[in-house]
Structures are given as C-alpha cells and as structure tokens.
Amino acid sequence: xxxxxxxxxxxxxxxxxxxxxxxxxxxxxxxxxxxxxxxxxxxxxxxxxxxxxxxxxxxxxxxxxxxxxxxxxxxxxxxxxxxxxxxxxxxxxxxxxxxxxxxxxxxxxxxxxxxxxxxxxxxxxxxxxxxxxxxxxxxxxxxxxxxxxxxxxxxxxxxxxxxxxxxxxxxxxxxxxxxxxxxxxxxxxxxxxxxxxxxxxxxxxxxxxxxxxxxxxxxxxxxxxxxxxxxxxxxxxxxxxxxxxxxxxxxxxxxxxxxxxxxxxxxxxxxxxxxxxxxxxxxxxxxxxxxxxxxxxxxxxxxxxxxxxxxx
Amino acid sequence: xxxxxxxxxxxxxxxxxxxxxxxxxxxxxxxxxxxxxxxxxxxxxxxxxxxxxxxxxxxxxxxxxxxxxxxxxxxxxxxxxxxxxxxxxxxxxxxxxxxxxxxxxxxxxxxxxxxxxxxxxxxxxxxxxxxxxxxxxxxxxxxxxxxxxxxxxxxxxxxxxxxxxxxxxxxxxxxxxxxxxxxxxxxxxxxxxxxxxxxxxxxxxxxxxxxxxxxxxxxxxxxxxxxxxxxxxxxxxxxxxxxxxxxxxxxxxxxxxxxxxxxxxxxxxxxxxxxxxxx
Numbered sequence: 001x002x003x004x005x006x007x008x009x010x011x012x013x014x015x016x017x018x019x020x021x022x023x024x025x026x027x028x029x030x031x032x033x034x035x036x037x038x039x040x041x042x043x044x045x046x047x048x049x050x051x052x053x054x055x056x057x058x059x060x061x062x063x064x065x066x067x068x069x070x071x072x073x074x075x076x077x078x079x080x081x082x083x084x085x086x087x088x089x090x091x092x093x094x095x096x097x098x099x100x101x102x103x104x105x106x107x108x109x110x111x112x113x114x115x116x117x118x119x120x121x122x123x124x125x126x127x128x129x130x131x132x133x134x135x136x137x138x139x140x141x142x143x144x145x146x147x148x149x150x151x152x153x154x155x156x157x158x159x160x161x162x163x164x165x166x167x168x169x170x171x172x173x174x175x176x177x178x179x180x181x182x183x184x185x186x187x188x189x190x191x192x193x194x195x196x197x198x199x200x201x202x203x204x205x206x207x208x209x210x211x212x213x214x215x216x217x218x219x220x221x222x223x224x225x226x227x228x229x230x231x232x233x234x235x236x237x238x239x240x241x242x243x244x245x246x247x248x249x250x251x252x253x254x255x256x257x258x259x260x261x262x263x264x265x266x267x268x269x270x271x272x273x274x275x276x277x278x279x280x281x282x283x284x285x286x287x288x289x290x291x292x293x294x295x296x297x298x299x300x301x302x303x304x305x306x307x308x309x310x311x312x
Numbered sequence: 313x314x315x316x317x318x319x320x321x322x323x324x325x326x327x328x329x330x331x332x333x334x335x336x337x338x339x340x341x342x343x344x345x346x347x348x349x350x351x352x353x354x355x356x357x358x359x360x361x362x363x364x365x366x367x368x369x370x371x372x373x374x375x376x377x378x379x380x381x382x383x384x385x386x387x388x389x390x391x392x393x394x395x396x397x398x399x400x401x402x403x404x405x406x407x408x409x410x411x412x413x414x415x416x417x418x419x420x421x422x423x424x425x426x427x428x429x430x431x432x433x434x435x436x437x438x439x440x441x442x443x444x445x446x447x448x449x450x451x452x453x454x455x456x457x458x459x460x461x462x463x464x465x466x467x468x469x470x471x472x473x474x475x476x477x478x479x480x481x482x483x484x485x486x487x488x489x490x491x492x493x494x495x496x497x498x499x500x501x502x503x504x505x506x507x508x509x510x511x512x513x514x515x516x517x518x519x520x521x522x523x524x525x526x527x528x529x530x531x532x533x534x535x536x537x538x539x540x541x542x543x544x545x546x547x548x549x550x551x552x553x554x555x556x557x558x559x560x561x562x563x564x565x566x567x568x569x570x571x572x573x574x575x576x577x578x579x580x581x582x583x584x585x586x587x588x589x590x591x
Contacts, residue, residue, distance in 0.1 A: 007489035014407045014491075021400035021408075024421050024462055031435045038438045090333025098327055099334070107338065109583065114341045116579040118519020120546050121568050124553045125344050128351075128561070174340045181337065207323035228426065235428020237522040238546075242553065262430050262522070269434065269526050285434040289427065296423045304419070 031289060039283035041276055051283060057248035057264075059272075064280035066287055068248040072258040073288075076165060076240060077233045079254070080172035085226060087173070088180035092222075093210055095181075096188040108185070114178035120238040126171040127242035134170070135162025139255055142166075158255040166254040168244040175239050176229040183228065187221030188214055190310045220309060224302030231295040235288060237262035261288045345572070352569020355562040364534050371559055375567055377534040381543040382571075385449055385528055386518050388538065389456035393517075394510055396457075397464025404465070405472035406494055418469060421462035430522035432458055437526040449535075449542035452528025456517040463516055467509025468502075474590075475501040504589045508582045515578040519571060521546035545571050 036043075042051065046064060054065020095107055139160030146152035191214045199209045215222070245257025246267045261284050272278040359374045366373025400417075408414035432455050440451035475498050483493040499506070528542040530551060535542060545567045552564035 007491070010489050010491045013494070014403070017399045017403035017407060020396045020398075021403040021417050021465065023396055023400060024417055024424055024465065027458055027461075028420060028424065030439075031431065034435050034438045035431075038434075087333045087337055090330040091337045093327075093330040094334035098331055107334065109580075110338055110341055112583065113576055113579060114337075114344075116515060116575055117344065117572060118521070118546070118575060120519065120521045120549055121348060121572055122344070124549055124564060124568055125347055127553055128565075129343075129347050174344075177337050177340070205319050205323035207326040208319065210326070231426050235426075235430065237428070237430045238550065241550070262428060265430050265434065266522060266525055269437070270529070282434060282438070285431050289431045292426070292428050292431075293423060296426050300419055300422055 032286075035282055035286040035289060039279050039286050041279035042283040045276065046280075046283075051280075052287070055248075055250060057259075059268075059274070059277050062274065062276050064277070064283075066261070066284055068250055069259055069261045069264050069284060070287070071250050072165070072244070072260040072263070073234060073291075075258070076169045076172055076244070076260055077230060079165070079169035080176060080233055081226070081230060083170065083173035084177045084180055084229065088177050088229075089184055089222070091177070091181040092184035092188050093214075095185050097206060097210055097214070108182075111178045111181055111185075115182065118238075119175060119236060122171055122175050122239040123242040126167065126239065130171060131162035131167050131243050133162075134164075134167045135160050139164075139166065143255075154252050155254050157253045160255055161257075163243050163245050163257055164255045165244070165251075165258050168240040168258075169254075171239050171243060172233055172236060175236065176233050179232060180225055180229040183225030184218075184222045187218035187225065187306065190221065191217045218306075220302055220306035224299050224306055227295060227299035227302060231292050231299055234292045234295060235262060237266050241266045261285075348565070348568050348572050351562075351565035352572075355566035356569060360563065360566055365532055366559075368555075369557055369559075373559075373563075375545070375548060375563060377531060378543040378545045378548040378567065379570075380534065380536070381449070381528070381531070382518070382545040384536065384538065385452045385456060385524070385542060385544055386514065388450070388453035389460055389517055390510075390514055392453065393457035393460030393513070394464055397461045397513070398468050398506060398510075400461065400465040401468025401472060402494060405469045406490070406498065418466065421465050424462040425466065428522075429455075429459055429520055430525070433523035433526045436523065441527060447527065447529035447541040449528045449538035449540065452524045452542060452544065453538070455523035455527045456520060459520060459523065460513045460517050463513040464509055467512070468506050471502040471505030471509065472498055474505065504585060508585045508589075511578050511582040511585075515575045515582070518578075519546065519575055521550055525550070 042064065046054070050065070052066050052070070054063075055067045056063040056065045057068055058064070091111065095104055095111075099107060139156070139162065143153075143156045143160060146156050195217065196209055196213055199213045204212070240260060241263050244260065244263050246259050246263055247257035248259050248264075249256070251258060265281060265285060265288075269278075269281055272281055359372070361374060361379060362376055363372070363374030364376050404414040404417055408417075436451050436455040436458070440454060441447055444451075479497055479501060480493050483497045484490075488496070524544050524547050528544060528547070530547050531541045531543045549564045549567050549571075552560035552567070555561075
C-alpha cells in the first residue's frame with residue numbers, strides 16, 4: 001500500500017490507528033513490567049523456585065509460597081475439564097450430527113447464551129443452589145459408594161459441606177461446557193459433507209462416521225478449543241470464589257476447602273496490610289499471568305494450525 | 313450376534329450418550345436461568361432502584377448506588393475502549409493488511425481476550441489506585457476498557473475484512489485517499505457488524521467482577537464522583553451473597569436478575585443483528 005503515503009491526512013490517520021492497535025501490545029508489556037516490579041520485594045525474598053515449591057502461606061510470619069494456590073488451581077481446572085470435555089463433545093456431536101435441523105439453531109443459541117452469562121452468576125448460583133445439593137445429597141452418596149474402596153475413599157474423606165473442591169469444579173465445568181462445545185461444534189462443521197457421505201456410502205454407521213471421519217478431521221480444532229477452555233478455567237475467579245473456601249493447605253480429599261491463585265487474590269488483595277504480603281500477591285498474579293498466557297498461546301497455535309489445514 | 317448388529321448397537325449407545333450430554337448441558341442452562349429468574353422476580357421491587365442501601369442488618373433499602381455506579385463505569389469504559397478498539401482494528405485490517413505486524417497484534421489480542429481479568433485488576437491497582445492512595449471509579453472503568461479493547465479490535469478486524477476489496481478499488485479509482493475510503497466506504501459497509509461487536513463487548517464487560525474488586529471497589533453511599541470508590545452491581549452481588557443477612561441475599565438475587573436479563577438481551581440482540589445482516 002503506497003497510496004496513503006501521498007496524503008497528509010492519511011499519514012495522520014494511519015499513525016493514530018497504528019497507535020491504537022499497538023495499545024494491545026503495550027498492555028501486555030505493561031502488565032508484565034508492572035507485575036514484576038511490584039513483586040520484586042517478594043521475588044528477592046523468596047526467589048523463584050522456593051516461592052513456587054513452598055506450601056507456606058502465613059501472613060503473620062510473613063512467609064509466602066505459591067504451591068498451595070497452584071495446587072488448588074491445577075486440581076479444580078483438571079477436574080472441571082474431566083467433567084466438561086465429554087459433555088461438550090457430546091453436545092457438539094448432538095448438534096452437528098444427530099439433532100433434527102429445526103433444533104440446531106435454538107440449541108446453538110442456548111449454548112451461546114449459557115456462555116454469555118457472567119461468571120458471578122454461576123458463582124452465586126453455586127453458593128445458594130448447587131452447594132446445598134452437593135453437601136446434602138451428592139457428596140454423602142459419593143462417600144457411601146466409595147466407602148472401603150482404597151484410594152477412592154481418601155478422595156471423598158472428610159465431612160461433606162458443599163463448600164469444597166468438588167463443588168467448585170462442578171460449577172467451573174458447567175461454565176466452560178458451552179465454550180468448549182461451541183468451538184468443537186464449529187470444528188465439526190468444517191468437515192466436508194462429501195467426505196462424510198463417502199463414509200456413509202461405504203455402509204458406516206453414524207457413530208463410525210463421527211469416530212473415524214469427523215473427529216480425526218477436526219481434532220486440531222477441538223484440541224485447540226480444549227486448551228483454550230483450560231486457559232479460561234485457570235483464570236476464572238468469581239465462579240469458584242464463592243464455593244471453594246479459602247484454605248491454604250494441600251489436601252487429598254475433594255471434600256476439603258482449598259484456594260486457587262484467583263480466589264486468594266480476590267479474597268486477600270484488599271486485606272494485605274504489609275508490603276511483603278501485597279508483593280507476594282502480585283507475585284501470584286504474575287505466576288497466573290505467565291501460566292495462562294502460555295496456555296492460551298499454545299491454544300492459539302493449534303487453532304491457527306487447524307485454520308490453515310481447513311482453508312487448504 | 314452378527315457384526316452388523318454389534319456395530320448398530322455400538323452406534324446407538326454412543327449417539328444416545330451424546331444426546332444425553334446435550335440435554336444435561338441444556339438442563340443446566342434452564343436450571344441456572346430459572347433459578348435466577350424465580351429468585352430475582354421475588355426480590356424485585358421499585359424501592360430497589362430508588363433507595364440507597366440500608367445499614368447492614370436493617371431491612372429495606374435498595375441498590376440505587378450500585379445501578380448508577382455500574383452504568384457510569386460501563387459507560388466510561390465503553391467511551392474509552394470502543395474508539396481505541398475500532399481504530400486498532402482498522403489499522404490491522406486496512407493499513408497493515410497482510411503484514412506480519414497485523415498477524416502478531418491479531419494473535420496477541422485473541423490471547424488478551426482470555427487473559428484472567430483479575431490480573432488486569434491487579435495491574436490497574438498498581439498504576440491507578442496505589443499512586444492515588446484510594447480506590448476510585450476511573451480505575452474500574454480503565455480496567456474494563458482494557459478488557460474491551462481486544463474484543464472490539466478483533467471483531468472490527470473481522471468485519472472490515474468482510475468488505476470486499478473491489479469496493480475499495482472503486483473508491484480509489486475515483487481518486488479518494490485511503491482515509492476517506494475507510495471512513496466513507498469501508499466503515500459504512502461494516503457498520504452493522506462493528507456495532508454488533510461493540511454490543512457484545514459491552515455485554516462481556518458488564519458482567520465482569522474480578523477487575524473491579526481492587527479498582528472501583530465498593531461504596532455503600534450514592535456517588536457520581538468517579539474519583540471516589542464506586543459501587544457496582546457485580547461487586548455488590550459478591551459482597552451481599554457472601555454476607556450474613558437474608559435481606560442482602562435477596563437483594564443479591566435481584567441484582568443478579570437485572571444484570572443477567574440485561575446481558576442476555578444484549579447478546580440476543582447482537583446475534584439477531586448478525587443473522588439479519590449476514591445471511
């Protein structure tokens with residue numbers, strides 16, 4: 001494009017738009033710079049490896065480590081993905097292959113709406129509605145059927161209260177299902193009809209078409225969508241803040257309270273009274289930012305690869 | 313049993329499971345929505361919109377401060393975020409079209425869209441709250457604007473790319489400079505799409521809570537002063553739902569009802585416009 005260089009106003013307009021688009025890059029650099037400089041106190045005191053591997057979180061003794069928070073984040077995210085992925089892929093298969101045409105639009109719309117509901121609504125609903133159900137019915141039931149089974153009963157040991165890792169993971173999974181489902185559906189839809197029809201012509205059943213044609217064809221996109229949901233779940237705050245408790249301990253039971261990085265930030269940021277406390281919280285935010293940035297970048301890489309493959 | 317029958321049964325089982333998954337997913341939608349509607353309707357009354365909060369533990373009172381605060385913060389965020397987003401998208405789709413820088417910014421924006429919003433809250437706290445010494449409404453608006461910019465930027469880019477290149481060439485052939493082509497031809501062609509993107513981004517930030525926790529914080533009193541801590545619906549929901557009073561819980565449901573209805577309506581409107589315009 002050489003045309004715009006000839007005109008003075010064009011030069012100005014292109015300059016303004018360039019600055020506006022560079023603002024995104026500036027924010028990313030700014031966030032990294034500010035978080036590092038704000039957490040420098042904690043970085044100097046605890047170092048990197050020690051901070052990441054220490055289970056201390058003691059504002060009184062001014063000793064802080066991230067491991068309990070990272071553990072909480074990893075376990076809730078992992079558990080919620082385990083629940084969400086099969087459900088989301090099931091929904092995507094239903095919408096693209098099974099459902100009658102007149103249902104496809106409304107169901108797709110419903111999924112989009114579910115994705116638009118803000119996370120605080122999920123969180124509040126979790127606290128008032130889901131948590132009592134979990135605490136009174138589902139968790140005692142899980143305890144009963146796993147009683148005496150080695151390993152499984154440590155997973156469900158403790159008193160079922162409804163405010164715990166399991167409830168938080170369930171809410172988180174309900175939150176990411178629509179997101180994962182809609183990306184999977186979009187990927188499924190990209191499978192050329194001709195390829196599917198050839199499989200049907202060979203006598204394949206519907207499931208065989210899904211399993212052997214649609215899934216292999218769209219696996220890059222689906223995988224990208226799953227990693228994207230993982231990135232979303234890592235940074236989700238309000239959906240889990242209500243029902244996770246705020247417990248800085250590594251527990252083996254899913255019926256115990258825990259703390260994720262986001263929940264710790266939400267609950268303690270405004271209460272941090274000492275410099276080192278606040279600095280450690282900034283350090284936590286930095287860890288979260290780096291974690292989710294890397295995850296999202298990987299997801300984006302897969303999605304770009306998928307896009308390139310389909311457009312060929 | 314023959315092999316054919318086995319395959320048919322396998323197919324039937326798998327498809328039944330998928331259908332089940334779909335209905336379980338939809339079940340949650342109606343469960344959550346229904347719950348918010350039922351509890352919200354019960355809690356809704358005119359006093360909610362015209363009264364300020366009563367002291368903790370006292371019955372009555374409303375959420376006027378939170379409604380007004382939410383409106384102000386979202387409005388300021390929109391006024392800051394939308395121009396930057398639209399202009400940024402213009403650069404990527406027009407001046408830098410096809411260049412490496414456009415791809416990089418586009419990918420980074422996509423990542424920024426999903427970056428944890430609470431991290432943006434801590435970032436704004438460090439640059440806009442700490443230096444001032446107290447929480448303020450402006451910092452909340454800036455935090456929401458930062459979340460908004462990449463969303464608007466990406467939709468603008470997509471919508472501008474949909475305008476066919478020949479349309480621009482026609483304008484160039486008439487001797488128009490590029491900026492005039494963009495403003496009078498490209499923007500007009502993409503206006504509906506860009507507007508939809510803006511609507512959806514407003515829906516997105518209106519429900520954000522985490523970035524407001526350490527920026528605009530909360531204020532039990534009515535204020536229009538953006539330099540002071542400012543109440544918002546979302547933060548109020550968080551505080552009231554976690555609080556010990558039944559009265560607070562009821563009002564939290566009402567606030568949840570209002571915000572959910574607002575976001576759903578805006579989202580549906582956005583989708584309808586897209587469907588009407590691009591099909």
